[in-house]
Amino acid sequence: MPRNLLELREVSISFGTLTVVDALDLEVEEGEIVSLIGPNGAGKTTVFNAITGVYKPDSGAISLDGQSIVGLPPHQIATMGVARTFQSIRLFQNMSVRENVMVAGYGRTTARPWQSIFRTRTARREEREEREHAEELLSFFGQRLVGYRFDQPAYNLSYANRRRLEIARAMAARPRILLLDEPAAGMNPTETQEIAALTSRLRDEKGFTVLVIEHDMHVVEGVSDRVVALDHGAKIAEGSFDHVATHPAVVEAYLGKGAAATK
Amino acid sequence: MSIGVDQWVETADSRRVEPDGWWGRGSNWWGSIPPWGRLGIVLGLAVFVPLFASDFVVRVGVNALLLALLAVGLNVSVGWAGLLDLGFIAFYGFGAYAFAILSSDQLGIDLPTLVAVPLVVVATGLLGVLLGLPSRRLSGDYLAIVTLFFSQIFLELALNVDRLGVDLTGGPNGIAGVTPFHLFGMRFSSPASYFYLFLTVLTLVVIALYFLERSRTGRAWQAIHDDALAAEIMTVPINRLKLVAFASGAAIAGLAGSMFASFQLGVYPLNFQVQFLIVVYAALILGGSGSLSGAVLGGVVVAVMLDLLRDPGQASAAFYGVIAVTLIAKIRPWKRLGAIVGGAVVLGSVVNAIATSLWPGAFEGDAVSTGPLASFLDSWIVVPTDPVTPGNWAYCALVACVLALPLVHGWKRDALVVPTLYLAAFVWETRLVGEPSITRQLLLGALLVVMMLGRPQGLIGKARVERV
Numbered sequence: 023m024p025r026n027l028l029e030l031r032e033v034s035i036s037f038g039t040l041t042v043v044d045a046l047d048l049e050v051e052e053g054e055i056v057s058l059i060g061p062n063g064a065g066k067t068t069v070f071n072a073i074t075g076v077y078k079p080d081s082g083a084i085s086l087d088g089q090s091i092v093g094l095p096p097h098q099i100a101t102m103g104v105a106r107t108f109q110s111i112r113l114f115q116n117m118s119v120r121e122n123v124m125v126a127g128y129g130r131t132t133a134r135p136w137q138s139i140f141r142t143r144t145a146r147r148e149e150r151e152e153r154e155h156a157e158e159l160l161s162f163f164g165q166r167l168v169g170y171r172f173d174q175p176a177y178n179l180s181y182a183n184r185r186r187l188e189i190a191r192a193m194a195a196r197p198r199i200l201l202l203d204e205p206a207a208g209m210n211p212t213e214t215q216e217i218a219a220l221t222s223r224l225r226d227e228k229g230f231t232v233l234v235i236e237h238d239m240h241v242v243e244g245v246s247d248r249v250v251a252l253d254h255g256a257k258i259a260e261g262s263f264d265h266v267a268t269h270p271a272v273v274e275a276y277l278g279k280g281a282a283a284t285k
Numbered sequence: 286m287s288i289g290v291d292q293w294v295e296t297a298d299s300r301r302v303e304p305d306g307w308w309g310r311g312s313n314w315w316g317s318i319p320p321w322g323r324l325g326i327v328l329g330l331a332v333f334v335p336l337f338a339s340d341f342v343v344r345v346g347v348n349a350l351l352l353a354l355l356a357v358g359l360n361v362s363v364g365w366a367g368l369l370d371l372g373f374i375a376f377y378g379f380g381a382y383a384f385a386i387l388s389s390d391q392l393g394i395d396l397p398t399l400v401a402v403p404l405v406v407v408a409t410g411l412l413g414v415l416l417g418l419p420s421r422r423l424s425g426d427y428l429a430i431v432t433l434f435f436s437q438i439f440l441e442l443a444l445n446v447d448r449l450g451v452d453l454t455g456g457p458n459g460i461a462g463v464t465p466f467h468l469f470g471m472r473f474s475s476p477a478s479y480f481y482l483f484l485t486v487l488t489l490v491v492i493a494l495y496f497l498e499r500s501r502t503g504r505a506w507q508a509i510h511d512d513a514l515a516a517e518i519m520t521v522p523i524n525r526l527k528l529v530a531f532a533s534g535a536a537i538a539g540l541a542g543s544m545f546a547s548f549q550l551g552v553y554p555l556n557f558q559v560q561f562l563i564v565v566y567a568a569l570i571l572g573g574s575g576s577l578s579g580a581v582l583g584g585v586v587v588a589v590m591l592d593l594l595r596d597p598g599q600a601s602a603a604f605y606g607v608i609a610v611t612l613i614a615k616i617r618p619w620k621r622l623g624a625i626v627g628g629a630v631v632l633g634s635v636v637n638a639i640a641t642s643l644w645p646g647a648f649e650g651d652a653v654s655t656g657p658l659a660s661f662l663d664s665w666i667v668v669p670t671d672p673v674t675p676g677n678w679a680y681c682a683l684v685a686c687v688l689a690l691p692l693v694h695g696w697k698r699d700a701l702v703v704p705t706l707y708l709a710a711f712v713w714e715t716r717l718v719g720e721p722s723i724t725r726q727l728l729l730g731a732l733l734v735v736m737m738l739g740r741p742q743g744l745i746g747k748a749r750v751e752r753v
Contacts, residue, residue: 100520103688114511115750116575118502124501125508129520131501135529138500139493145500152501177750195520 025087027052027231028104028199029075033082035068035255042068044255045082047265055225055232057242059266061275067109068255070201074106075099085196091245101129105197107188109204109235110127120172122187124195135158152194159190161243163220182213189220190251193228200224202234206241218244239267251275320495323487323578331484335477343476345592350483351545353584354569355381357490357577358537363566364575365503366530367510369425371562372416372432375439376535378557380409380542382443385460385552386453398466402543409539410532417531421524424513436559443554459553465505466547479548486544487581490537494577497533506530507575564591567733571747587729594725597718604713604728605658608706621699628703633665636707640667666711676715683708 031049034041043065050056058066071077073084075096084092091099104127114122131152133145160167163186171179179187185205192200206217218241224230236242242263243251249266251259253275259266266272303313308405315323335343355377362370387401388396396404420431431577447456454460466473466482473479497503505526508516517523546552564587594600616622685707693701717724742748 076514076518095522096514096517097522099519100518106518108515112512112515113510114515116511116747117507121504121507125504125516126519128501128505133501135497135500135502135533138502139496141496149500175747175750185507191519 025052026050027054027087028233029083029085030069030073031083031085033069033072033079035065035072035077035079042110042255043072043079046252046255046257048250048257050231050233052198052231053225053229053236054182054247055221055245057246057249057250057263058233058235058252059237059242059272060258064252064275065255066252067203069252070203070235073099073201075105086144097129100195100197103196103198104201105192105195105199106201107192107203107205109207111181111184111188113184113187115177115181116175118173119160119167119179119187120153120156122176123159123191123194124152126191127152127155130196141157156190156194159193160187162190162193162223169266185209185217193224193230197230199231199233202232202236202252204237206236206238214238214241217241221245225278243267289485310367328484328488332481335480340476340753343480345589347476347479347483347548348592349585349588350480350487351541351584352565352568352588353581354487354490354541354544355538355565356572356584357487358534358541359565359569360574360577360580361494361506361537362534362581364569365498365510366506366527367424368527368530369429370432370531370534371429372435372439373534373538373565374557374559375416375436376409376413376538377542377545377565378439378443378552379412380405380539380545381538381552381556382454382460382542383408384543384546385463386466388547389460389462391453391455391460392451395464398468398547402540405543406536408541409542410536412539413532413535414528416535417528421527421531433559435563437497440554440557443557455553457554459551461551461554463546463550463552465550466544471546483544483548486540490540491577491581498577502526502529510575516563519527564729567729569743571733571736571743573743575749576743576746579743579745586744590732591725591729594728595721597721600721600724601658601713601718604718605710608709616702625699625702625706628700629706630665632703632707635711636689637664637667646670662710662714666707666712666714672715676712677739679708680712680716682711 026049028050031044033043033046033048035043045157046065046069048069058069060066070079072079073091074096075091075094078093078106082092083090086099086102086104089102091102091104094102114125117125127148131148133142137145137150138149156209157172158169160172166183167179167187167190168229176187185208189200189205192202202221205221206214209217220240221232221234222245224232232245234245246263248261249259249263250257251266251269251272253271258275259269261269303309318326334346338346355373359370359373362368362373381403384401386392387396387404388398389395416432416435420428425430441456443459444457446453459676466479468482471478505516505521505523508519508521509523509526512524545556549556568583569580570585571587572581572582573579590603593603612622612625614624683705686701686708690698690701690705717727737744
């Protein structure tokens with residue numbers, strides 16, 4: 023049986039008197055694609071923030087491959103193998119497309135400033151590797167982010183290309199698990215379909231385990247091995263897409279009380 | 286549907302437009318030269334300066350190189366890492382004082398230059414780490430306020446550490462009699478020798494930073510500048526990198542400080558006031574914050590400008606020159622330009638004729654400017670016998686006119702330009718040219734305002750987009 027790569031146990035987070043995540047248990051197995059769904063304000067992004075170390079949970083345990091990551095600084099958690107994208111795109115706008123991706127190689131590389139200044143063998147090798155790796159990752163999206171686009175500043179990109187660049191950047195951190203926060207938000211139907219195909223390719227071709235927050239049910243249906251539904255910070259359903267989509271608690275959370283009965 | 290087939294991308298090259306005009310072609314040509322070639326061309330021109338120029342010009346050059354070095358150091362923390370560091374001047378001062386103490390009679394220590402300078406650079410870098418520790422969690426304006434405080438603390442210390450039993454800083458008198466640099470058996474005394482030394486140091490620092498900018502460290506700094514949270518999520522230890530940026534900037538400032546102390550043969554508290562911090566910032570912003578070559582260019586331009594404006598004759602030439610260039614560049618067609626200049630000449634002559642005939646004796650003053658323009662100016666501008674009060678009023682009127690210019694349009698604006706020109710010349714001759722120290726600051730400020738309005742990225746900086 024595959025082991026849990028990511029495991030959350032009884033994780034609770036509250037802001038003041040408001041409980042945002044309520045004793046949440048969540049497991050993601052190695053090689054799985056798990057979708058996190060729920061209405062707006064259900065606490066999905068807060069879960070991501072807790073996993074990546076942006077927020078420290080008030081209680082509970084979070085472990086990556088059996089090792090606790092609670093209380094570690096975000097850059098350390100990222101270096102250990104957790105990378106994410108953001109719901110509201112947060113690229114390094116004034117850096118080139120290639121540089122955006124190369125930044126995420128910081129945790130893997132070792133050259134100290136003086137090594138870079140004197141261009142030692144290590145520094146040059148790492149630089150070359152990161153550059154090639156970045157260009158390879160960018161070619162994952164076809165021709166959109168390659169060629170002259172390598173040197174364009176990120177702010178020049180279209181909205182959909184910014185989302186793609188964010189995914190490429192997250193991949194460059196060499197994660198074991200990739201957290202995608204609404205990758206299809208704001209995309210047109212064709213692009214949404216493409217994101218769904220891409221999410222599967224991330225696992226099948228690149229070998230990443232994926233935890234994805236998504237509102238588009240076609241995407242969720244298409245990619246998920248397992249679906250977890252949240253409402254008010256608590257897990258209300260878990261299982262296959264069909265199971266969760268028809269679960270009365272989920273229908274109620276999305277549509278309100280009584281909706282399940284009239285269906 | 287195949288992923289990634291994108292018509293727009295495929296045909297992008299056919300839509301590309303080559304830059305046009307002499308400026309576009311020139312910058313295209315300059316950009317096509319590899320970085321080493323560009324550095325070689327600039328250095329090749331720079332080494333000839335001391336061969337053909339007077340001692341005064343070489344001194345200006347030394348000041349320019351020093352300011353360029355400071356701007357380059359400031360660029361590390363401000364331009365790259367985005368840390369608004371107003372304590373920079375404290376590092377510069379610390380470096381200068383530390384070198385002065387280590388190589389003068391102040392404490393009877395006189396270390397060889399090759400020992401003293403590295404010691405000072407390392408010490409200033411450590412000071413940068415020390416001051417960075419409490420500040421690294423601050424950003425933006427909070428960081429600015431805290432570091433501004435460091436600048437003030439340094440100045441207070443420099444002024445008062447003479448009363449602690451040992452006279453460390455010389456108090457308000459500073460430390461005179463600093464030993465000049467002596468390296469490899471050579472003693473640096475002439476401005477030309479300092480020019481070559483500073484040029485070498487600046488070149489080495491710029492080359493080092495050029496490589497650093499393109500390394501993981503440089504990229505991480507720029508990522509922190511753009512979005513610190515995203516950088517940290519992307520494996521960048523932001524607190525450590527902020528400290529490194531702070532310390533690197535500080536170390537360069539310390540180096541510049543020891544060079545300054547040796548060149549000036551002394552250090553005085555007045556050298557390290559906030560005014561000079563503003564000059565360094567002005568240089569960086571004018572050249573282009575975030576751009577290495579921009580920082581160098583900004584430093585040279587601002588230093589040369591400030592030294593040029595010391596001399597009234599050169600200041601006048603620069604003042605009227607800038608006005609003439611602006612008029613020629615901004616006002617088209619030629620007929621319009623002719624009308625405006627003609628209008629200004631007529632206005633001046635009429636005012637002159639009326640004023641001298643109505644109140645003979647009240648306008649006995651002379652235009653301060655000399656040279657070919659002087660006789661024209663004397664018959665054009667009415668200079669009152671007592672120029673101070675009218676000059677002040679005219680200055681207020683000039684500011685009002687300049688502020689009103691963008692508010693009116695068409696022929697009204699052209700009509701307003703005429704009295705504005707006359708007032709500008711009047712204020713210059715009656716008030717500004719006589720007080721070069723104030724005028725320098727005013728003109729520097731005006732230059733920055735114009736720059737920020739017309740070209741916010743600086744002379745050769747790249748325009749930035751801020752996350753909203």
